[in-house]
Structure formats: C-alpha cells, structure tokens
Amino acid sequence: MKELIKVKIGESVFSLAKGTPLSELIPQLKLGDKLLLFKSGQELLDLSFPADHDRELKPVTASDPEALEILWHSASHLLAQAVLELFPGVQAGVGPATETGFYYDFLRDQAFTPEDLVAIETRMGEIAAEDLPIRRLILKKEEAIRIFEERGQKLKVELIQEKGGAEVTCYEQGDFIDFCLGPHLPSTGYIKYVKLLSVSGAYWKGDERGPQLQRIYGTAFFSQKELNDYLNFLEEARKRDHRRLGQELELFHTSEDLGAGLVIWQPKGAIIRYLIENFWKEEHLKDGYDFIYSPHIAKLDLWKKSGHTEFYEAMYPPLELEGCQYQLKPMNCPFHIIAYKSRQRSYRELPLRWAELGTVYRYERSGVLHGLLRVRGFTQDDAHIFCREDQLEDEIKGVIRLAIRLLRAFGFENYQIYLATRPDKYVGSLADWEKAEKALEEALKSSSLTYQIDQGEGVFYGPKIDIKIRDAIGRLWQCTTVQLDFNLSERFDLTYVGEDGNFHRPFMVHRALLGSMERFFGVLIEHYMGNFPLWLAPVQMIILPIADRHEAYAREILSGLRAEGLRVKVDDSREKIGKKIRQAEIEKIPLMAIVGDKEMHGNSLSLRIHGQGDQGEMKIDTLLPRLKQLIQDKSLEIKL
C-alpha cells in the first residue's frame, strides 16, 4: 500500500499515491488543456512532477504571469530539438528564457543563415503540431552522462559533470532529451506561436577565452495576437530608434572621420542640450550645489594616485608632453578632490556639493559602442558631495529628491530602484560600509520609494543606489547612480577639522543623475519619439505663408515671437501649403502657424498642432501668453 499524499486545490482536497504525477489530477480539475502547471508556494511544478508530500497547489494557466516564462523555456527546448534534427553533429549548449523570449546556444562550425532560421522555425511548427508529450525524467548521473555521450553532446556532458548530483533531472520530448531542471509545459502542442528573431555569437559559459557558440534568439506567445503585438512593439521600438531619429531630425552626427564613439551635436541637438543643461544648473543651484570646471587631461601620476591606472581598464593611452605623461580623463572625481584639498576644510563648511557637466573619455571596446547610449567621449552630469557622517543620510535623500525632480520634468514617472550592497572584495572599514548602507537604505525608505536590494552587487569602493527609468513604451534605462566612495577619500587622504579639533575623514558621494548628456539624450529621443515637448523643441513654431504676398506678414509675426524668446522660423519655400505642412509634420515641429489673406487682415494666425491637426484661427495676443506658460511649465503636451 503506497503512502497517500494530500493535495489541496482551492477548497477541494485530493489524495494521490506518493510518486504519481500531478497530471492524475487533470480530469478532476475540469480545466482541460488550459491547465499548464501547478504553483506550490513560489515553486512551479509541471504536470509530470510526482506527488512528494502534502501541498497546497494553485493551477497555472496561460493567463497567469508565470506561464510565459515557462512557455519560453519550453520553446527553447523545441528550438534545440529542431536544430539537432536539421543539423546533425551540432552540439547544444544552454537555452533559458529571457525577459522577452528565449535563446539556445549551439556549437557549429558554419554560421546559421537567415534561411536556416526559417527552416528551423518551420520544423519547430511541425514538432509542435505533433503535440509530443514533454516528460520529466530522473536519471542516475552516470546514465545521463552515457545518454548525452552517445548523442555526441559533449557540452551537456560537461554541464552534468559540473552541476549534476547523484541523480539528475532531464526532460524528454520525442527523440530529444535535455539536461534541465524544468519546469515545462505538458506538451509541444502548446508552443504554437513562435518567432525566431536573430542569431549572434555567445561565449560558452560566458567566458571570452572559451569557445564561441552561436546563439539563436526567439520569442513565443500563447496566441497569434500576443505574438503580433510583440512584433509590433519591436517595430514601434525601431521607429523610435534614436540613431535613426537623430539623423532624420538632424540632432546629432557621427562620422568615420571622427572615430568610433565620438559624437557631434548638431544645432538642433545642441539647443536641446543647452536647455537641459540650463534647467539642470538651475535645479542644482536651488539645492545648494556649486559648480566646478576642470580640464580634460591631467598628469598620469594623478591617475596613478587615484588608482585608475591600476583598476580602470577603459583609459586611453597617455600622451607625452615635455617629458611628462598626461592622461585623458575617464572621470571627474580626482579634479574635485584636488579642489577639495586646495586648502584645509572645516566641519562647518560641510557638506560641499560640487557639480560639473564633465566631459570624459573612455576607451570602450569597439563592439560595445551603440549610438548615443554607449560612446567614448561623453559628458556626465556629475557631482561630488563631501559630508560628515551625520549629514550622509540627508545628503542621499537630497540627491534622490533632486534626481526624481529632474526626471519627472521629462515625463519619467516610473522607476526601478536598486540598492547594491557590499561585495566580497571591498575597500574601507566594515563599520563605514554598514553606516553607508544604512544611510542609503534609510534615505530610500524615508523618501517612500520602493526599491530592491542587489546583495553584494556594490562596487568595491562603496555601496550604491541605481535608478532605472521606464520610458514611454515600457523599456528600462539606467541613468541615475549614487555611489559612496571609500577608496578615493582614503587614497587622497581627505580630511576636515572637526568640532573636536581633530582630523576626520569626510564621506564622499559620487553621483550622476541623468547619467550622461549623450545617453540621456538618446533615451529622451526614444521616449518622445522625436516629438520634443514645447520647451525643448529645437523649432517651436514654423510660420507657413500661403502665398508670396503673405511672407512679409509672416516675418512680422516671426520677429514679434522671437523677441518674446520663442524659437520660430518661416517656411518661405514656394511650395503649396499642403507640402509645407507635410514638411513641418515630418520635422516634428510642435506648432504650425498658417497665414493667408484672412489672417493678414485679422492680424491673427491659424494654428495647427503637430499630431493634433487644425486648431482654427486665433489672435497672437491670446496665443502668446498661453505658449509662454506651457514653456515655463515644461508642459509635456500642448493643450490650449
């Protein structure tokens, strides 16, 4: 007589013989093929999981948030099955779910071509149609190794030898078997709506000295509609691509003649940067910051002292002048430190908050460069705060408040906040780390912000808070970082004289709120899809005269509005009004003022708002104050 296991589902309790798969419960639950898995606490169990002890289970169906990840994982197995069938001799690596789909790594001499991907996708569809059951197997380690050796899957053998215990879990569907903890969907028939997206290189076990595998990326959904929605989302993201918009709207320019990762801000981008920087400076002054300017190079010895030559890999090679070596700066910190040390500091003058839009140069590896988001020369919206221990928490709070105030102005309302704590390798005293981590956490708590802790993910020189912002289509971007630094304060022997007359070590906070002007601009372009709000738009209004005889009137309006500080231009091309409007819409100019006979006689203009269409005729005197208000408020949309 086998032991009976009690399984509670909702209000009902079922009994199962120990070791029977949970799939025995299917007929009684009346969910039919909607039932995908069970959830037991935080653990997901597939239907082939054997009843082991009394549990309370929750059925998981396609509408549950957990289901998608399992679908993706199962889809990666399906991908591997198709690839191994179509390309004998290929070895499978690993194949997990990602945040938006799945991938699988393969070792193969030839590259997978786009045609190969089509063939693989087709084969995946066929296997899905066969609706093969996906079975969970528990094998003795030696047996599992033998199975994968027979199949020539050496990478799998290596994984089992490394990770497997005495017994290992494998999953089997048709002739395909994989070393995997699961869980998985009940059968391949659930994996119907699949799209393979790309293929790229990936290192075996992430080690760049090891062999390089080919990684096939894909995604899958439970319905054609969801898959289409996701593919549309990708298309939407492509339309927003800041590299494309940056060129179309003439915001910035890169050129082979400059070198990789170096950016020219063209006039339309430069005016936006100017406006952002002014706003940034005003807000920093309000928060009691002072400004610093520092040079772009300094003696190599400075960077030896700071430890950068030793620890920082992305430095440009030094250059020699009159027998002395100089270094292009990758960071601003040492300059602010030198300013701090320019004289003795008293506890009375702390905290010092020194900000600089500091341009730095980092020799990033060529392969990581990406538009404005990863460049070699960029300007950080940097600041260093030197403060006493009793000031630390308030300073951090102030930084977070300022960060959120700035980000909100651009329409970023959703954040993911991470507190990264002490890693295994660290400098500074344990006591200082504890104080600092506590201050960071208290600052977050008292700002009533939700955050998650990244245990051990701090930098070796101090704990940090990172803020990721969510853009208009839900993507996350890392911009803000607030870091404590125990390393530089020590290396440069920073001190202040305390109330007690003794020397004390100040706490040093390093922070960038927008991150860098380049990256932030890239994110902004994508966030707004090039439709900058009125206060940032390079050209706020374009005046479109209907015929030549209206041009003088157009210029009259132009000079009037320019005198009021608006960025306005006149389209004096000899095109029809329809063409002028089209051109202005393409240039994403927020306001279009159409002027013809009617307006000339009525001393008015006919307003059209980008994306909103014709607003009708109005007097300039009524429009102007409203526009000035929108600009002053940094309004994100134009409502009149």
Added chain:
RNA sequence: GCCAGCGUAGCUCAGACGGCAGAGCGGCUGAUUCGUAAUCAGCGGGUCGGAGGUUCGAUUCCUCUCGCUGGCUCCA
C-alpha cells in the same frame, strides 16, 4: 576585443558574368501664387567606405583596414 552580417548619390535603397553606375526623396533652376500631410518641368549630384593584391580590365574576387548593425564579454 570576439562571432555573424553590412557599407553604392545628402537620405532610403536597386544593380551587375569581372566590361560606360541607377531610382525615389532631398538639393539647385524655372514655371505655378495655391487654405491644413507631397504642383509640374528641367538640371546637377558618385574615388560603389579606405588601402593593397589578382586580372587586359575590379564597385563586383582575395587580403588588410576604417565604420556601422545584432549579440557575447566588459562597464570605476
């Protein structure tokens, strides 16, 4: 840096067996003077990313190089 792919007019892209280089948009000129997303006609515009090699001949094939793209790795 690594794997894979790409580089043709300002932009988006065709093209060919190795044999005079093509379109649309933009630009310029002219005509049109027009009311809410493209008026018509004409004209310019190219070291086919750069260097070297093979060849009678290379934009096309080969090598190197620069730049870009998707990833990996990295990110004090």
